[in-house]
Amino acid sequence: MQRLREDGLTSNEGSPKSPRNARAVLVVSFMLVLGFGLWGLIAPKMMIATSVGTVDFVLTSVGWLYLALCSGFLVLAGWLAFGRYGSVRLGPDDAQPEFSTVSWLAMLFAGGMGAGLVFWGVAEPISHFANPPGDVTKSTAESARLSMMLTNLHWGLHAWSIYAVCALVIAYFTFRRGESSMISTPIRALFRGRTGESVGKVADVLAVLSVVFGLAGSLAMGTLGVRSGSFYAFGTSQTVTASMVSLAILFVCYMLSATTGVDKGIKILSNLNMVIAVLIMLLVLFAGPTQYILEAFIDSIGAY
Numbered sequence: 437m438q439r440l441r442e443d444g445l446t447s448n449e450g451s452p453k454s455p456r457n458a459r460a461v462l463v464v465s466f467m468l469v470l471g472f473g474l475w476g477l478i479a480p481k482m483m484i485a486t487s488v489g490t491v492d493f494v495l496t497s498v499g500w501l502y503l504a505l506c507s508g509f510l511v512l513a514g515w516l517a518f519g520r521y522g523s524v525r526l527g528p529d530d531a532q533p534e535f536s537t538v539s540w541l542a543m544l545f546a547g548g549m550g551a552g553l554v555f556w557g558v559a560e561p562i563s564h565f566a567n568p569p570g571d572v573t574k575s576t577a578e579s580a581r582l583s584m585m586l587t588n589l590h591w592g593l594h595a596w597s598i599y600a601v602c603a604l605v606i607a608y609f610t611f612r613r614g615e616s617s618m619i620s621t622p623i624r625a626l627f628r629g630r631t632g633e634s635v636g637k638v639a640d641v642l643a644v645l646s647v648v649f650g651l652a653g654s655l656a657m658g659t660l661g662v663r664s665g666s667f668y669a670f671g672t673s674q675t676v677t678a679s680m681v682s683l684a685i686l687f688v689c690y691m692l693s694a695t696t697g698v699d700k701g702i703k704i705l706s707n708l709n710m711v712i713a714v715l716i717m718l719l720v721l722f723a724g725p726t727q728y729i730l731e732a733f734i735d736s737i738g739a740y
Contacts, residue, residue: 458618461637465644472649503594510597516604526604527611538710539703545713546706548599553591555657561587584736592740619643655690659683 476483495502516522525531535543545553564583565575572579609625610617620636627635662682666672693701721729 461640461644464637465641465648468641468645469648506594506598509601510593513597513600513604516601525612526607531611534699535703539707542706542710543698543702544599546709547702548596549591552654552657555661557587557591560590580732581735581739584732585739588736588740655683655686658686662686 472483533540561580561583564586565579568574568579568582569586572582605622606617606619609615609621615621615625618636619639619642620632623636623639624632626632659679659682662685663672663674663678666678666682667674672678689705693705695701
């Protein structure tokens, strides 16, 4: 049953509906993922060259479009947060938060960034510092400033605005209107009939591929990070066997957190991750050049 709020938004009573055409999306997504996996096993060099070439072409040709879209998402997210819709609950009118703000933020960072932040949080600014884009001289104060500015751009508000807008749309239709939590749900609500169904299926398949490849990349990066860290800390070998052992350990941890639910495993691991991250940050801040770190931090934010 649909209710109309005073602010003009509607809400449905009841649990979310089951997604339509889920089997077709599952089959097509599985076949595409299987095809990419076999391609990587049979001709890995060809797949790597094709992937790198495609990414370079997209970034070179439509990089401006990505930046424009991200800036638009940032403005939209700010308008939604501080405008008339900022007080709308993503659920029934009487719904209350299931988690504390601290745990919610911890799960956002753990789920949104994961192993990527652990690796690229250090590797990206160092990479830009050693090999800055444009005519900037490498390994100088100017390249250091530029490296932090670019890192803030890639990991700051622009990146989180993409998460925010996409998550808000899904959460609104799922928890507010009682629809299925599929990427295609808002598309079908906007485009009725066969057009919405067709475009929705394509969107769902793309969403599945994005999640699978994103998870694969994060898991692979985490595996290499654990293997390398074990080598430098304990002198273990950096072989395929070591990679498989690291992957198995990460997989077990992932499955344990996923099967125990958001309110247990994922929440506990996320809170633990945030505690460790804060401790490392404080260690670097006070054990290193504190004044320089604070100055660089403020300066890079201003430049961003």
